[in-house]
Amino acid sequence: MPKSHNNGITVKELTKNFKVHEREAGLRGALHSLMKRSFRTVTAVDSISFGIEPGEIVGFLGPNGAGKTTTMKMLSGLLHPSGGTIDVGGYVPFQQKEAFKKRITLVMGQKSQLIWDIPAAETFLINQAIYEIPDAQYRETVGELTDLLDLEPLLKKPVRTLSLGERMKCELAASLLHRPEIIFLDEPTIGLDVNMQETVRRFIKAYNERFNATILLTSHYMADVTALCKRVIIINHGRILFDGDLNQLVSTHAPFKVAKLVFSKQVEEVDLDRYGTLLHYEYPQASIQIPREEVSQQASRMLADLPVQDFTIEDPPMEDVIGMAFAAKEGA
Amino acid sequence: MRKLTTLWRVYIRWMKIHWAILLEYRGDTFFYMLGGFISPIVTLAVWMTVSGGGSIGSYDQRDFILYFLSIMFVSRLTASWDAWEVEVHIREGTLSGYLLRPSSYLHYRIAENLVYKLFYGVVMVVAWIIAWPLTDVVRISLEPVHVLSILLAILLACATRYLLYYNLGLLGFWTTRTSAIVGFVEALSMFLSGRIAPYALLPDWVRESQSFTPFYWNLGFPVDIMTGKLTGAAVWQGLGVQAIWLVLFIAAYSVLWKQGLRKHSAVGG
Numbered sequence: 034m035p036k037s038h039n040n041g042i043t044v045k046e047l048t049k050n051f052k053v054h055e056r057e058a059g060l061r062g063a064l065h066s067l068m069k070r071s072f073r074t075v076t077a078v079d080s081i082s083f084g085i086e087p088g089e090i091v092g093f094l095g096p097n098g099a100g101k102t103t104t105m106k107m108l109s110g111l112l113h114p115s116g117g118t119i120d121v122g123g124y125v126p127f128q129q130k131e132a133f134k135k136r137i138t139l140v141m142g143q144k145s146q147l148i149w150d151i152p153a154a155e156t157f158l159i160n161q162a163i164y165e166i167p168d169a170q171y172r173e174t175v176g177e178l179t180d181l182l183d184l185e186p187l188l189k190k191p192v193r194t195l196s197l198g199e200r201m202k203c204e205l206a207a208s209l210l211h212r213p214e215i216i217f218l219d220e221p222t223i224g225l226d227v228n229m230q231e232t233v234r235r236f237i238k239a240y241n242e243r244f245n246a247t248i249l250l251t252s253h254y255m256a257d258v259t260a261l262c263k264r265v266i267i268i269n270h271g272r273i274l275f276d277g278d279l280n281q282l283v284s285t286h287a288p289f290k291v292a293k294l295v296f297s298k299q300v301e302e303v304d305l306d307r308y309g310t311l312l313h314y315e316y317p318q319a320s321i322q323i324p325r326e327e328v329s330q331q332a333s334r335m336l337a338d339l340p341v342q343d344f345t346i347e348d349p350p351m352e353d354v355i356g357m358a359f360a361a362k363e364g365a
Numbered sequence: 366m367r368k369l370t371t372l373w374r375v376y377i378r379w380m381k382i383h384w385a386i387l388l389e390y391r392g393d394t395f396f397y398m399l400g401g402f403i404s405p406i407v408t409l410a411v412w413m414t415v416s417g418g419g420s421i422g423s424y425d426q427r428d429f430i431l432y433f434l435s436i437m438f439v440s441r442l443t444a445s446w447d448a449w450e451v452e453v454h455i456r457e458g459t460l461s462g463y464l465l466r467p468s469s470y471l472h473y474r475i476a477e478n479l480v481y482k483l484f485y486g487v488v489m490v491v492a493w494i495i496a497w498p499l500t501d502v503v504r505i506s507l508e509p510v511h512v513l514s515i516l517l518a519i520l521l522a523c524a525t526r527y528l529l530y531y532n533l534g535l536l537g538f539w540t541t542r543t544s545a546i547v548g549f550v551e552a553l554s555m556f557l558s559g560r561i562a563p564y565a566l567l568p569d570w571v572r573e574s575q576s577f578t579p580f581y582w583n584l585g586f587p588v589d590i591m592t593g594k595l596t597g598a599a600v601w602q603g604l605g606v607q608a609i610w611l612v613l614f615i616a617a618y619s620v621l622w623k624q625g626l627r628k629h630s631a632v633g634g
């Protein structure tokens with residue numbers, strides 16, 4: 034397969050079933066399972082199809098247990114699909130060809146390829162050898178990553194002594210040394226503080242622009258998604274609920290914003306109801322849901338009428354938007 | 366050619382890493398090595414008492430001492446803890462990090478094994494050399510063909526025993542009860558490998574089983590060559606049997622690995 038082959042992804046009717054061994058708790062359960070093992074099939078991914086263009090960043094969203102990680106594991110060749118087909122950059126992932134592995138990476142926020150007892154720099158070196166990265170390119174890439182992610186003080190410390198966020202940065206760097214063209218990021222910002230999340234986001238964006246890499250990203254943080262993804266795919270119970278433009282998703286399913294206020298004086302609840310739907314009020318804080326098209330008008334009214342000490346307008350949390358998209362789908 | 370160069374670099378890197386880890390945990394390594402010596406010493410003491418200074422069968426005092434020294438030597442060199450490591454990597458999902466990279470997990474494991482083998486090997490050969498002028502018990506024949514056959518037998522035993530445990534670890538793809546299975550195999554091996562007594566002193570039915578299990582070939586056989594109890598054609602035939610076991614285990618490895626990956630559930634994340 035020529036290296037110039039496109040970096041797109043095509044998934045057709047992809048399915049993954051897990052067979053789980055069920056055991057009741059307690060002694061009776063243990064005895065019972067000795068005699069007769071009962072299995073249950075869990076369909077983690079249920080016949081999903083989608084395509085991703087080269088160079089696209091797509092957000093892969095859904096509640097816990099939706100099937101995001103399972104899908105990513107199949108896309109990166111770790112899991113054997115129970116059904117359907119996958120084409121990632123011209124390869125069938127599960128065949129685990131070396132040329133395929135050199136072009137992709139999977140970063141899991143909760144799993145590490147770094148070796149625990151020694152400094153991350155050693156993992157970089159082993160990856161240089163494994164991926165056959167020429168010295169000059171290796172030095173250049175490590176230099177860049179070190180600058181972008183501010184790794185300098187971290188690389189010489191044993192990995193086990195790093196903080197969660199520090200480890201994540203090293204993890205990202207180790208996974209990108211070979212300059213993969215197709216990247217699966219499973220919750221890359223999990224457990225990071227706000228600054229660090231921002232750094233990682235900017236870094237992902239820069240990497241995508243520089244190498245025109247195709248990126249599929251999961252996150253439970255709305256900010257990651259809005260900062261990086263034009264397009265999102267929403268999955269729940271292993272099925273795709275929405276695949277399309279993020280703006281369209283938010284405007285159809287969440288046609289409102291949430292105003293958060295902090296008051297300097299007590300206000301009557303009835304006074305707040307006039308500006309929108311009051312979601313929550315407990316002096317001194319209140320949150321009010323306002324239709325998108327009324328936001329600026331209502332905001333200036335509130336600032337004029339009420340003893341406002343602090344004021345912000347936010348998008349509803351991603352979970353809510355997904356929840357509403359889901360509810361709409363169920364209702365339809 | 367490029368592939369070989371890459372493999373060489375990968376091994377060197379992994380070995381450096383495992384060496385660093387060995388040093389990090391040198392206390393553990395030391396006690397682990399010491400622990401490995403206790404069982405042969407105890408067994409030897411038992412046999413010395415039982416024989417009461419005389420001989421049993423074809424074994425006199427010197428034979429017993431040399432036998433158990435050689436058991437220590439060979440068993441330490443052929444030791445493998447991969448059944449546990451591989452099983453843990455599968456069960457905890459760490460294996461995924463290795464599967465994602467374009468270099469077999471097996472290389473990573475073998476590199477670790479080599480580091481410990483080199484380390485133990487050097488320590489034990491030095492100890493043997495120091496003992497050489499002090500006692501004639503350790504003075505084995507240094508005839509080139511003899512030394513060569515010892516080396517070959519140990520090499521084949523290392524590879525076979527390594528793959529035996531590695532393959533047991535791979536059962537982790539199917540079951541979470543690997544350690545029970547390993548425990549059973551260990552118990553069998555204790556008796557059938559020659560660890561408790563030289564094969565020549567074991568009951569007939571045990572001796573008759575020797576061709577049908579790999580255990581003798583992984584330990585007793587190299588030891589019998591070292592101690593000079595086996596000579597001539599029997600040595601070369603034995604090396605052939607070892608080679609057959611090795612081929613069998615390689616075949617088992619490729620089947621288990623291939624089928625196992627289909628079962629693999631890459632837990633975590």
Ligand SMILES: Nc1ncnc2c1ncn2[C@@H]1O[C@H](COP(=O)(O)OP(=O)(O)OP(=O)(O)O)[C@@H](O)[C@H]1O
Pocket residue numbers: 051052053075076077095096097098099100101102103104630631632634
């Ligand atoms: N190895 C496994 N064996 C059995 N069931 C599994 C296995 N891995 C995942 N599952 C099940 O498959 C479903 C999907 O899991 P998955 O990890 O893909 O969810 P997710 O969308 O990544 O969720 P989260 O946001 O919590 O990370 C869950 O119900 C999970 O319990």
Ligand SMILES: [Mg+2]
Pocket residue numbers: 101102103219634
């Ligand atoms: Mg997940």
